[in-house]
Amino acid sequence: GDSVTQMEGPVTLSEEAFLTINCTYTATGYPSLFWYVQYPGEGLQLLLKATKADDKGSNKGFEATYRKETTSFHLEKGSVQVSDSAVYFCASSSGGSYIPTFGRGTSLIVHP
Amino acid sequence: SAVISQKPSRDICQRGTSLTIQCQVDSQVTMMFWYRQQPGQSLTLIATANQGSEATYESGFVIDKFPISRPNLTFSTLTVSNMSPEDSSIYLCSVNAGTGLNEQYFGPGTRLTVT
Numbered sequence: 483g484d485s486v487t488q489m490e491g492p493v494t495l496s497e498e499a500f501l502t503i504n505c506t507y508t509a510t511g512y513p514s515l516f517w518y519v520q521y522p523g524e525g526l527q528l529l530l531k532a533t534k535a536d537d538k539g540s541n542k543g544f545e546a547t548y549r550k551e552t553t554s555f556h557l558e559k560g561s562v563q564v565s566d567s568a569v570y571f572c573a574s575s576s577g578g579s580y581i582p583t584f585g586r587g588t589s590l591i592v593h594p
Numbered sequence: 595s596a597v598i599s600q601k602p603s604r605d606i607c608q609r610g611t612s613l614t615i616q617c618q619v620d621s622q623v624t625m626m627f628w629y630r631q632q633p634g635q636s637l638t639l640i641a642t643a644n645q646g647s648e649a650t651y652e653s654g655f656v657i658d659k660f661p662i663s664r665p666n667l668t669f670s671t672l673t674v675s676n677m678s679p680e681d682s683s684i685y686l687c688s689v690n691a692g693t694g695l696n697e698q699y700f701g702p703g704t705r706l707t708v709t
Contacts, residue, residue, distance in 0.1 A: 514696055525598075525686055525700035526637075571636065575696040580625065582698065586636040 484509040488572045488585035495562055495592050503557040503588045505546075505572035513576030514557040515539075520569045520587070529557075529570070536545055562592045596621050596689050597702035606707045607677055614673045615704045617687035622667035624690075628660070628697070631684040640685075643670050677708045 489504040494539040507513065514533045530539030535550035544559045557570060569589050573582035597620040607613050616704045617626065628640040641649040641662055650660040674681050684705050688698040 516697055518700075523702075525702045526688075526698075527700070528691075529696050531697055580628065580637060580690050580696050581642070582696065582699075584636045 484513060484574045484576055484583040486572050486574050486583055488570075488588050490586075491569075491589035493588060493590050495590070495593055497564055497594050498561045498594035499592075501557070501559040501562045501566075501590065503556045503570055503572075503590070505557065507553050507555065507572075507574045509553075509574050509576045511576050512550070513574040515546070516573040516575070516582060517544070517546055517555070517557050518571040518584075519574060520571065522568070525570060555578060562590070564592045564594055566590060567592045595691070596699045598689065598699055600685075600687060600688060600701040600704050602704060604705040604707075605703065606709060609678050609708055611677055612673055612675045613677065613706060614671050615685055615687075615706075617670045617672070617701055619668045619689055623694070624667070626664065626670045627688045628662065628670075628672045629686040629688065631703070637686065638674070640677060658679065674706065677706075679708045682706060682708045 485508045509563050516531045517529040519529045520526045530541040532539040532548035538547045546555050546557045569587045571587045572585040575582040599618045601616045628635040628645045631637050639652050640655045641651045643649045643662050643664040645664050661673045684703045686703045688700045691697045
């Protein structure tokens with residue numbers, strides 16, 4: 483089955499710093515890839531997705547590019563804000579499954 | 595998009611008791627999913643609940659411990675039975691974003707502490 487590996491946290495940054503959270507996957511075929519975000523005390527929200535190689539998902543200043551050659555889907559943002567503090571989950575879904583496989587989550591803490 | 599609510603939002607329970615968590619969706623959906631998120635861990639799928647049939651449980655989860663009801667297309671309950679401190683987790687319900695789509699919408703979660 484699918485598996486997703488993401489960098490361990492917490493990631494601690496100052497406001498306006500550049501963010502990268504690494505995510506790699508193993509899957510059968512060509513999965514769809516997702517980033518979900520969980521703000522404190524809330525459920526998960528879909529942040530962005532990509533469904534095929536070289537697709538770039540983007541939302542709220544975050545971007546991630548589906549790299550088949552490196553089986554990666556790294557999350558980036560050019561300038562983080564305190565309000566971006568949350569836990570970020572990378573996920574994949576393949577083989578016609580409607581159930582994503584989630585990574586362990588990476589906590590992001592942004593200081594003013 | 596689907597709006598999902600859960601009750602209760604949090605609870606503190608004594609070991610040996612049971613808690614039923616409710617999940618309400620604002621639109622009709624075929625499949626609903628229940629996840630467990632233990633402290634500092636990722637999400638683990640407990641079961642998939644289809645209306646009109648028994649829930650399908652993932653490895654490591656059994657119906658006696660986590661009975662699920664799915665009486666209609668907008669509602670489901672998960673019961674955590676005979677609780678122990680190891681059951682302390684966030685429990686999340688979710689639905690698929692739409693037919694043929696594999697992203698999910700999540701409820702806000704129920705934070706359970708067992709003492």
